[in-house]
Structure formats: C-alpha cells, structure tokens
Amino acid sequence: MVKPCWKPSVEGDGSRRGSDGTARRGGDPNGRCDGLMWYKDLGSLVNGEFSMAVIQANGLLEDQCQLESGSLSFLNSGPSGTFIGVYDGHGGPETSRFINESLFQNFKKIATEHQEVSANVIKKAFLATEEEFISQVKQQWLEKPQLASVGSCCLVGVICDGLVYVANVGDSRVVLGRAEPAYGGVTALQLSTEHNASIESVRDELRLLHPDDPQIVVLKHKVWRVKGIIQVSRSIGDAYLKKAEFNKAPLLAKFRLPEPFSKQILNPEPSIFIHKLNPKDQFLIFASDGLWEHLTNQEAVDIVHNYSRNGIAKRLVKAALKLAAKKREMRYSDLKKIDRGVRRHFHDDITVVVVFLDQSSVSRSFFRSSTSVSIRGSRGVSSPRS
Amino acid sequence: MKMGRFRGFSMKHRVNMLFRVFRRNRSTTGYYRLDRPSSCWKTKASSCLFNMTNYLKTKAKAICSSSSARNLGPKRIMSRGYTQFGHDPNGGKTESSDVPKGQLAVYVGQKDGDFQRVFVPVIYFNHPLFGQLLREAEEEFGYNHPGAITIPCRISEFEHVQTRIKQGRTPRKLLSWKRQASS
Numbered sequence: 001m002v003k004p005c006w007k008p009s010v011e012g013d014g015s016r017r018g019s020d021g022t023a024r025r026g027g028d029p030n031g032r033c034d035g036l037m038w039y040k041d042l043g044s045l046v047n048g049e050f051s052m053a054v055i056q057a058n059g060l061l062e063d064q065c066q067l068e069s070g071s072l073s074f075l076n077s078g079p080s081g082t083f084i085g086v087y088d089g090h091g092g093p094e095t096s097r098f099i100n101e102s103l104f105q106n107f108k109k110i111a112t113e114h115q116e117v118s119a120n121v122i123k124k125a126f127l128a129t130e131e132e133f134i135s136q137v138k139q140q141w142l143e144k145p146q147l148a149s150v151g152s153c154c155l156v157g158v159i160c161d162g163l164v165y166v167a168n169v170g171d172s173r174v175v176l177g178r179a180e181p182a183y184g185g186v187t188a189l190q191l192s193t194e195h196n197a198s199i200e201s202v203r204d205e206l207r208l209l210h211p212d213d214p215q216i217v218v219l220k221h222k223v224w225r226v227k228g229i230i231q232v233s234r235s236i237g238d239a240y241l242k243k244a245e246f247n248k249a250p251l252l253a254k255f256r257l258p259e260p261f262s263k264q265i266l267n268p269e270p271s272i273f274i275h276k277l278n279p280k281d282q283f284l285i286f287a288s289d290g291l292w293e294h295l296t297n298q299e300a301v302d303i304v305h306n307y308s309r310n311g312i313a314k315r316l317v318k319a320a321l322k323l324a325a326k327k328r329e330m331r332y333s334d335l336k337k338i339d340r341g342v343r344r345h346f347h348d349d350i351t352v353v354v355v356f357l358d359q360s361s362v363s364r365s366f367f368r369s370s371t372s373v374s375i376r377g378s379r380g381v382s383s384p385r386s
Numbered sequence: 387m388k389m390g391r392f393r394g395f396s397m398k399h400r401v402n403m404l405f406r407v408f409r410r411n412r413s414t415t416g417y418y419r420l421d422r423p424s425s426c427w428k429t430k431a432s433s434c435l436f437n438m439t440n441y442l443k444t445k446a447k448a449i450c451s452s453s454s455a456r457n458l459g460p461k462r463i464m465s466r467g468y469t470q471f472g473h474d475p476n477g478g479k480t481e482s483s484d485v486p487k488g489q490l491a492v493y494v495g496q497k498d499g500d501f502q503r504v505f506v507p508v509i510y511f512n513h514p515l516f517g518q519l520l521r522e523a524e525e526e527f528g529y530n531h532p533g534a535i536t537i538p539c540r541i542s543e544f545e546h547v548q549t550r551i552k553q554g555r556t557p558r559k560l561l562s563w564k565r566q567a568s569s
Contacts, residue, residue: 221528293530329534330490334508342511344529345520 030375036340038377041311045069045082045373047159048358053313054377055290055321055350059341062089062152063288063349063377064100070372072160073111081117081160083107086172086351088153088288090230091255095133095152095237100376103129103154117160119272122167126154130236130268137239137246148246149255151230151238154270155192157286159355162277164191164284167270170232171196171289177301179280186282186305188297193271195234196289197224202233210263227257227265234267241265277359284355285316290348294320294327304354313352320350351377493536494544502541503534506548513551519544 031040031052039053046069054063068083083104089096107125114121137147153170166174176189197203203217203224210216218228226233230241239246240256242264247257257265285300295303295316303319304312318332324347325335335346485491490508495501510516519537526538537544 221530223528223530327533328490329485330508331485331487334488334490337508337512339512342517342520345511345524345535348529 031377035336036343037314037317039311039314039317040375041314042309043067043373043375045355046080047082048356049309050082050084050356050373051309051311051313051352051354052375052377053317053350053352055317055347056340057290057343057347057349058093059344060093061340061349062093062096063087063290063351064089064093064096064152065286065351065353065377066100066104066375067353067355068104068374070374072117072158073108073115075112075115078112078115079117079160081158082355084157084159084284084286084353084355086153086155086286086288086353087236088155088170088172088290088349088351090151090153090232090235091238092146092150094147094150098133098136099129099152099154099236102132103156106132107156107158117158117165119165119167119274122156122158122165122272123270126156126167126169126236126270127268129154133237134239134242137237141246142250145250146252146255148239148251151235151241151266153232153288154236155286155288156270157191157284157355159277159284159357162359164275164277166191166273166275168192168272169195169234169236169268169270172287173289173292173297174284174286175297175300176275176281177283177285177304178278179282181280186301188301190297191273191275191284193273195267195271196231197226197233198231206233210265216265229257230266232266234269234271236268238266242268277357279359281357281359283357286351286353286355287316288349288351290350291316291320291352293348294323309354309356313354316352316354317350321347491534493534494539494541495536496538496540501536504541504544510548510551515547515551519547 029043031038033039036056037053038056039051041051043050043052045067050067050069052065052067054061054065056063064085064087066083066085070080072079072081072083085100085103087096087099087103103125106128107122110121110124110128111117140147153172154168155170155172155174156165156167157174158165158167164176168174171194172192173190173194174192176191177186178189179185180187195202197206197217206216206226215227217224217226219225220228223231225231227241230238240251241247244260244262247260283301283304285304287300291300299319300316303316307315321335322332325332328335328346338346486505488508489505490511491503492506493501494504506516511520519539520535522539523531523535523537527536
C-alpha cells in the first residue's frame with residue numbers, strides 16, 4: 001500500500017517523512033506534497049511574493065514549472081528580476097522536463113550576451129531550447145524514436161524594471177489582477193496569446209499558412225485539432241510535426257502523420273507581449289490549461305483577491321478540482337481517491353503560479369542581490385516505488 | 387512525518403472502506419442494478435416503461451423524504467433523457483446531489499441506443515479491468531467529454547466487468563490490485 005510520493009527537484013526533499021517533519025511546518029522552502037498535489041504555500045522574491053501548486057493527473061506528470069528570482073544574467077551588475085515558467089507537456093514528460101532544465105539557462109546566457117532583458121532575448125532563448133531538444137531527438141532517434149512525438153507548451157513571464165514580458169507557445173495562460181478602487185474589486189487582464197485550434201483566428205492562421213491542405217484543422221470529438229491530432233498550433237518539441245525526417249520509421253506508425261509534409265506544421269516561435277506595470281496591478285496568475293478549462297479569468301482573480309496569500313495557488317487548484325468533480329457527477333472527496341493516470345478522465349495536470357506584485361519593493365535595489373529564489377515544481381512520480 | 391501521518395490515515399481509511407464494501411457485498415440488499423434480471427432490458431419498450439416508472443417512483447419518494455434517495459439510489463437506473471431533466475434540480479448548486487457518497491455516476495450504452503445512468507464505486511476506477519472500459523471511453527469521446535463519464539459498451543458487458551471486480555474483492559486481493567495500480 002505504498003502511496004506514490006513526489007519529490008521536488010530542488011535540493012532537500014520537501015516531502016520528507018520521519019521524525020523531524022513537524023519542524024517543517026509552513027516555512028518549508030521547497031514545497032511539500034499531499035497525495036498527487038505538490039505545493040509551496042508562500043515564498044518571497046525580488047518583486048513581491050509567490051505561491052505555487054501542481055496536481056498530477058497523468059500517469060507521469062507532464063506539467064513542469066519553475067520560478068527564478070534574483071539575477072537574470074551571469075553578470076553581477078546585470079538585470080535582476082523574476083522569471084516564471086509553466087511548461088505543459090503532451091505525449092510524455094520529456095519535453096517539459098527538458099525545458100525546465102535548459103530554458104532559464106539559455107535565457108540567462110543570451111541575456112548576458114545582450115546585457116539586457118528584451119523580447120528578442122526571450123525569443124532567442126525559446127528557439128535555442130527548441131533547437132537543443134530537436135537535436136536530442138536526433139541523437140536518440142534510433143534507440144528512442146518516440147521522443148519525436150513528445151512536445152510541450154511553454155509559458156514564460158519575466159518581471160524586470162517595471163515591465164512584465166510574457167512569451168507563450170501553446171495554450172497556457174497568464175492573467176493579471178488589477179485593482180479597481182471604484183468598487184473594491186479586481187478585474188482580470190489576460191496577458192498571453194494562446195495557440196489553440198479552438199480559437200478561430202488560430203484556425204484561420206493555420207489555413208492561411210497551409211492553403212493546399214484542407215485537413216490542416218479537423219473537428220474531432222467536438223474539439224478542433226491540428227491535423228486531427230493536436231490542439232495546439234505552436235509548441236516546443238513535437239519533432240515529427242516540425243521536420244519530415246522524424247515522421248517515419250522507426251517512429252511507430254501510430255505516432256506518425258499518415259501523409260508526408262514539406263512545411264513545418266507546428267511553430268516554436270513564441271507570441272510576446274510586454275506589459276508596463278501599473279500601480280494598480282496586484283498579482284499575476286500563471287497556469288496551464290488544466291486550470292482554465294474549469295475557471296474563467298475573472299473567477300480566478302476573484303479567488304486570489306478574496307482569500308489570503310498563503311496557499312492561494314493550492315486554493316485555485318482545489319477550486320478547479322471541485323468543479324471537475326461536479327462535472328463528473330461526484331464529490332471532491334471521492335475524486336481524491338482516484339489514482340494518477342485514471343485521473344486524466346476527470347482533469348488534466350494543473351500547474352498554478354501566483355506572483356504578488358509588491359511594487360514598492362521593486363525600487364529597493366539593495367534587496368535584489370540578497371533575495372535569490374530558485375524553485376521548481378514537483379518532478380512527479382517517475383518510476384514505480386516498492 | 388507529514389507523509390507518514392498521511393499514509394497512516396489513508397490506510398485506515400481504505401481498510402474502513404474495504405469493510406464497508408465487504409459488508410455491503412454480504413447483505414442481500416444488493417445495491418447494483420446488476421441484481422436486476424437482465425430480461426427487463428431485452429426490449430426497448432419495456433426498458434422505457436421500466437425507466438419511466440422507476441423514475442416516477444424515485445422522484446415521488448425523493449419528494450416525500452430526501453433521505454430515502456440514498457437507499458434507493460443505487461438501484462435506480464434511468465435513461466439519459468430523464469436524468470438530464472431531473473437529476474440536478476438545484477441548477478448545479480450542490481455537487482451531484484443524488485450520487486451516493488463514495489460513488490459516481492457514469493452513462494453506459496452504445497451509439498444510437500439508450501444510455502443508462504449507473505452508480506459505480508469510485509475505487510472501481512482504479513481497477514485494471516475498469517481501466518480497459520475507460521480506455522474505450524477515451525477513444526470514443528476523448529478526455530474533454532462534457533458531463534459524466536460515458537462508457538461506450540453494452541450494459542451486459544459493463545455488468546460483467548463490475549461482477550468480476552466485485553467477485554475479486556476479498557480484502558487481500560483488493561490490497562494487491564491497489565498496490566499494482568498505485569505503483
């Protein structure tokens with residue numbers, strides 16, 4: 001009766017079992033686990049505070065996330081700020097894990113070369129990561145061809161010098177909560193552009209790019225899919241939909257596209273948006289589509305506005321799970337009894353990162369060098385435990 | 387420590403659940419609709435009639451006493467049309483008000499036929515035999531299917547799987563498949 005146990009990928013196991021566990025209440029630096037949930041209730045960073053939570057639904061957790069606060073380059077005098085990444089994998093966990101390992105390093109390297117943080121730097125970091133992953137697919141082509149069918153969405157936010165850079169590939173989303181003093185509430189502002197074939201403009205873009213292919217988007221199970229296979233039109237990985245050389249044996253036929261293609265079908269280029277922070281901007285909610293299929297932007301910002309910061313990401317995840325349970329005509333308490341893998345029939349992997357923007361602290365530059373945070377969401381269950 | 391406590395709790399909970407289920411199995415008030423003779427369902431007309439009377443009976447009882455719904459619940463089967471009309475009178479304010487604790491509603495049936503609403507113990511979902519049915523559901527409807535899970539198979543086939551799971555449910559066996567499923 002061994003319960004799968006999650007390990008955060010940062011040093012020092014947050015889910016430790018043993019006699020000293022009681023001493024780690026609340027202030028656990030690396031987050032903790034509760035069944036299929038990993039969470040970090042509250043932590044502080046250069047520009048404010050943060051809360052993170054991940055729930056696993058797939059047999060292998062496909063969502064990954066990270067938060068890096070402090071220096072954003074390898075230079076001591078370089079830019080500092082906060083980097084948030086949410087990576088929602090599909091077809092397997094490999095691509096999202098790869099991004100979690102390498103994207104921030106690529107970003108730092110390129111920011112060092114350019115001595116700045118900019119949209120261009122972020123875009124280059126995305127493309128460098130894509131290139132590295134595709135070359136891994138190539139290297140392992142003979143022994144692990146199925147790597148060509150694994151991909152990931154990639155949402156990044158960089159908060160630096162009063163700006164929020166949002167770069168997105170796929171259908172994760174970041175929503176800003178802005179205070180409305182007139183009625184004491186908070187309004188939701190979506191900062192990311194999504195690339196999901198359910199959006200008409202995305203389908204139009206695909207049809208425009210592939211005028212000779214009437215099957216470029218197909219309605220399947222009442223859901224629009226690119227080539228009838230995948231909902232997102234942009235991604236990292238998915239080598240078999242990028243280069244024809246990976247759409248053949250030894251990749252198994254069931255993972256392949258039946259007909260050959262000459263032009264890449266999915267695009268790795270991020271949509272980038274730069275938002276200038278306003279004193280009324282209170283917080284950012286980064287989440288994979290698992291959250292947004294249950295909660296609207298406004299519902300999510302209302303929850304964050306109405307409850308205390310401590311554990312707010314976990315609260316959002318729970319709100320989504322309660323709705324998922326209701327849709328499946330069951331109780332939330334019963335949903336929790338369902339094992340990973342089977343859980344996918346009830347909800348997707350869900351990752352939530354909430355960043356509170358305490359803007360007075362942005363100007364306190366002397367704190368910058370001392371407050372450095374690096375935390376990654378749970379690695380999930382990677383192998384059977386005895 | 388946290389995990390240790392959690393495990394302990396979980397184990398206790400599951401053992402409790404086992405005994406609860408075990409007791410249920412021994413009782414003669416079998417709560418699955420499997421106990422119904424299948425001949426009732428041979429023809430569409432009789433099944434419709436049965437559905438209708440059952441539905442009316444259920445609703446009448448539910449009106450008289452809300453607590454009776456639980457005793458009656460598991461035996462209740464309805465065609466999809468009826469349940470959609472009547473199963474959530476609160477407009478979705480409470481979660482699945484008529485579903486007994488520890489169970490969830492699924493729809494079973496084949497294309498163009500009647501879909502029957504059946505209550506299934508939640509822990510059956512972790513059973514490998516049930517997993518096969520779920521894979522079929524995923525192939526047919528995808529994961530994004532709105533509403534309750536719909537299993538595209540004949541009700542007799544579904545009952546067969548349930549019976550097999552039920553028969554294999556001595557506590558020791560249950561523990562072993564639980565272990566397999568969670569590893």
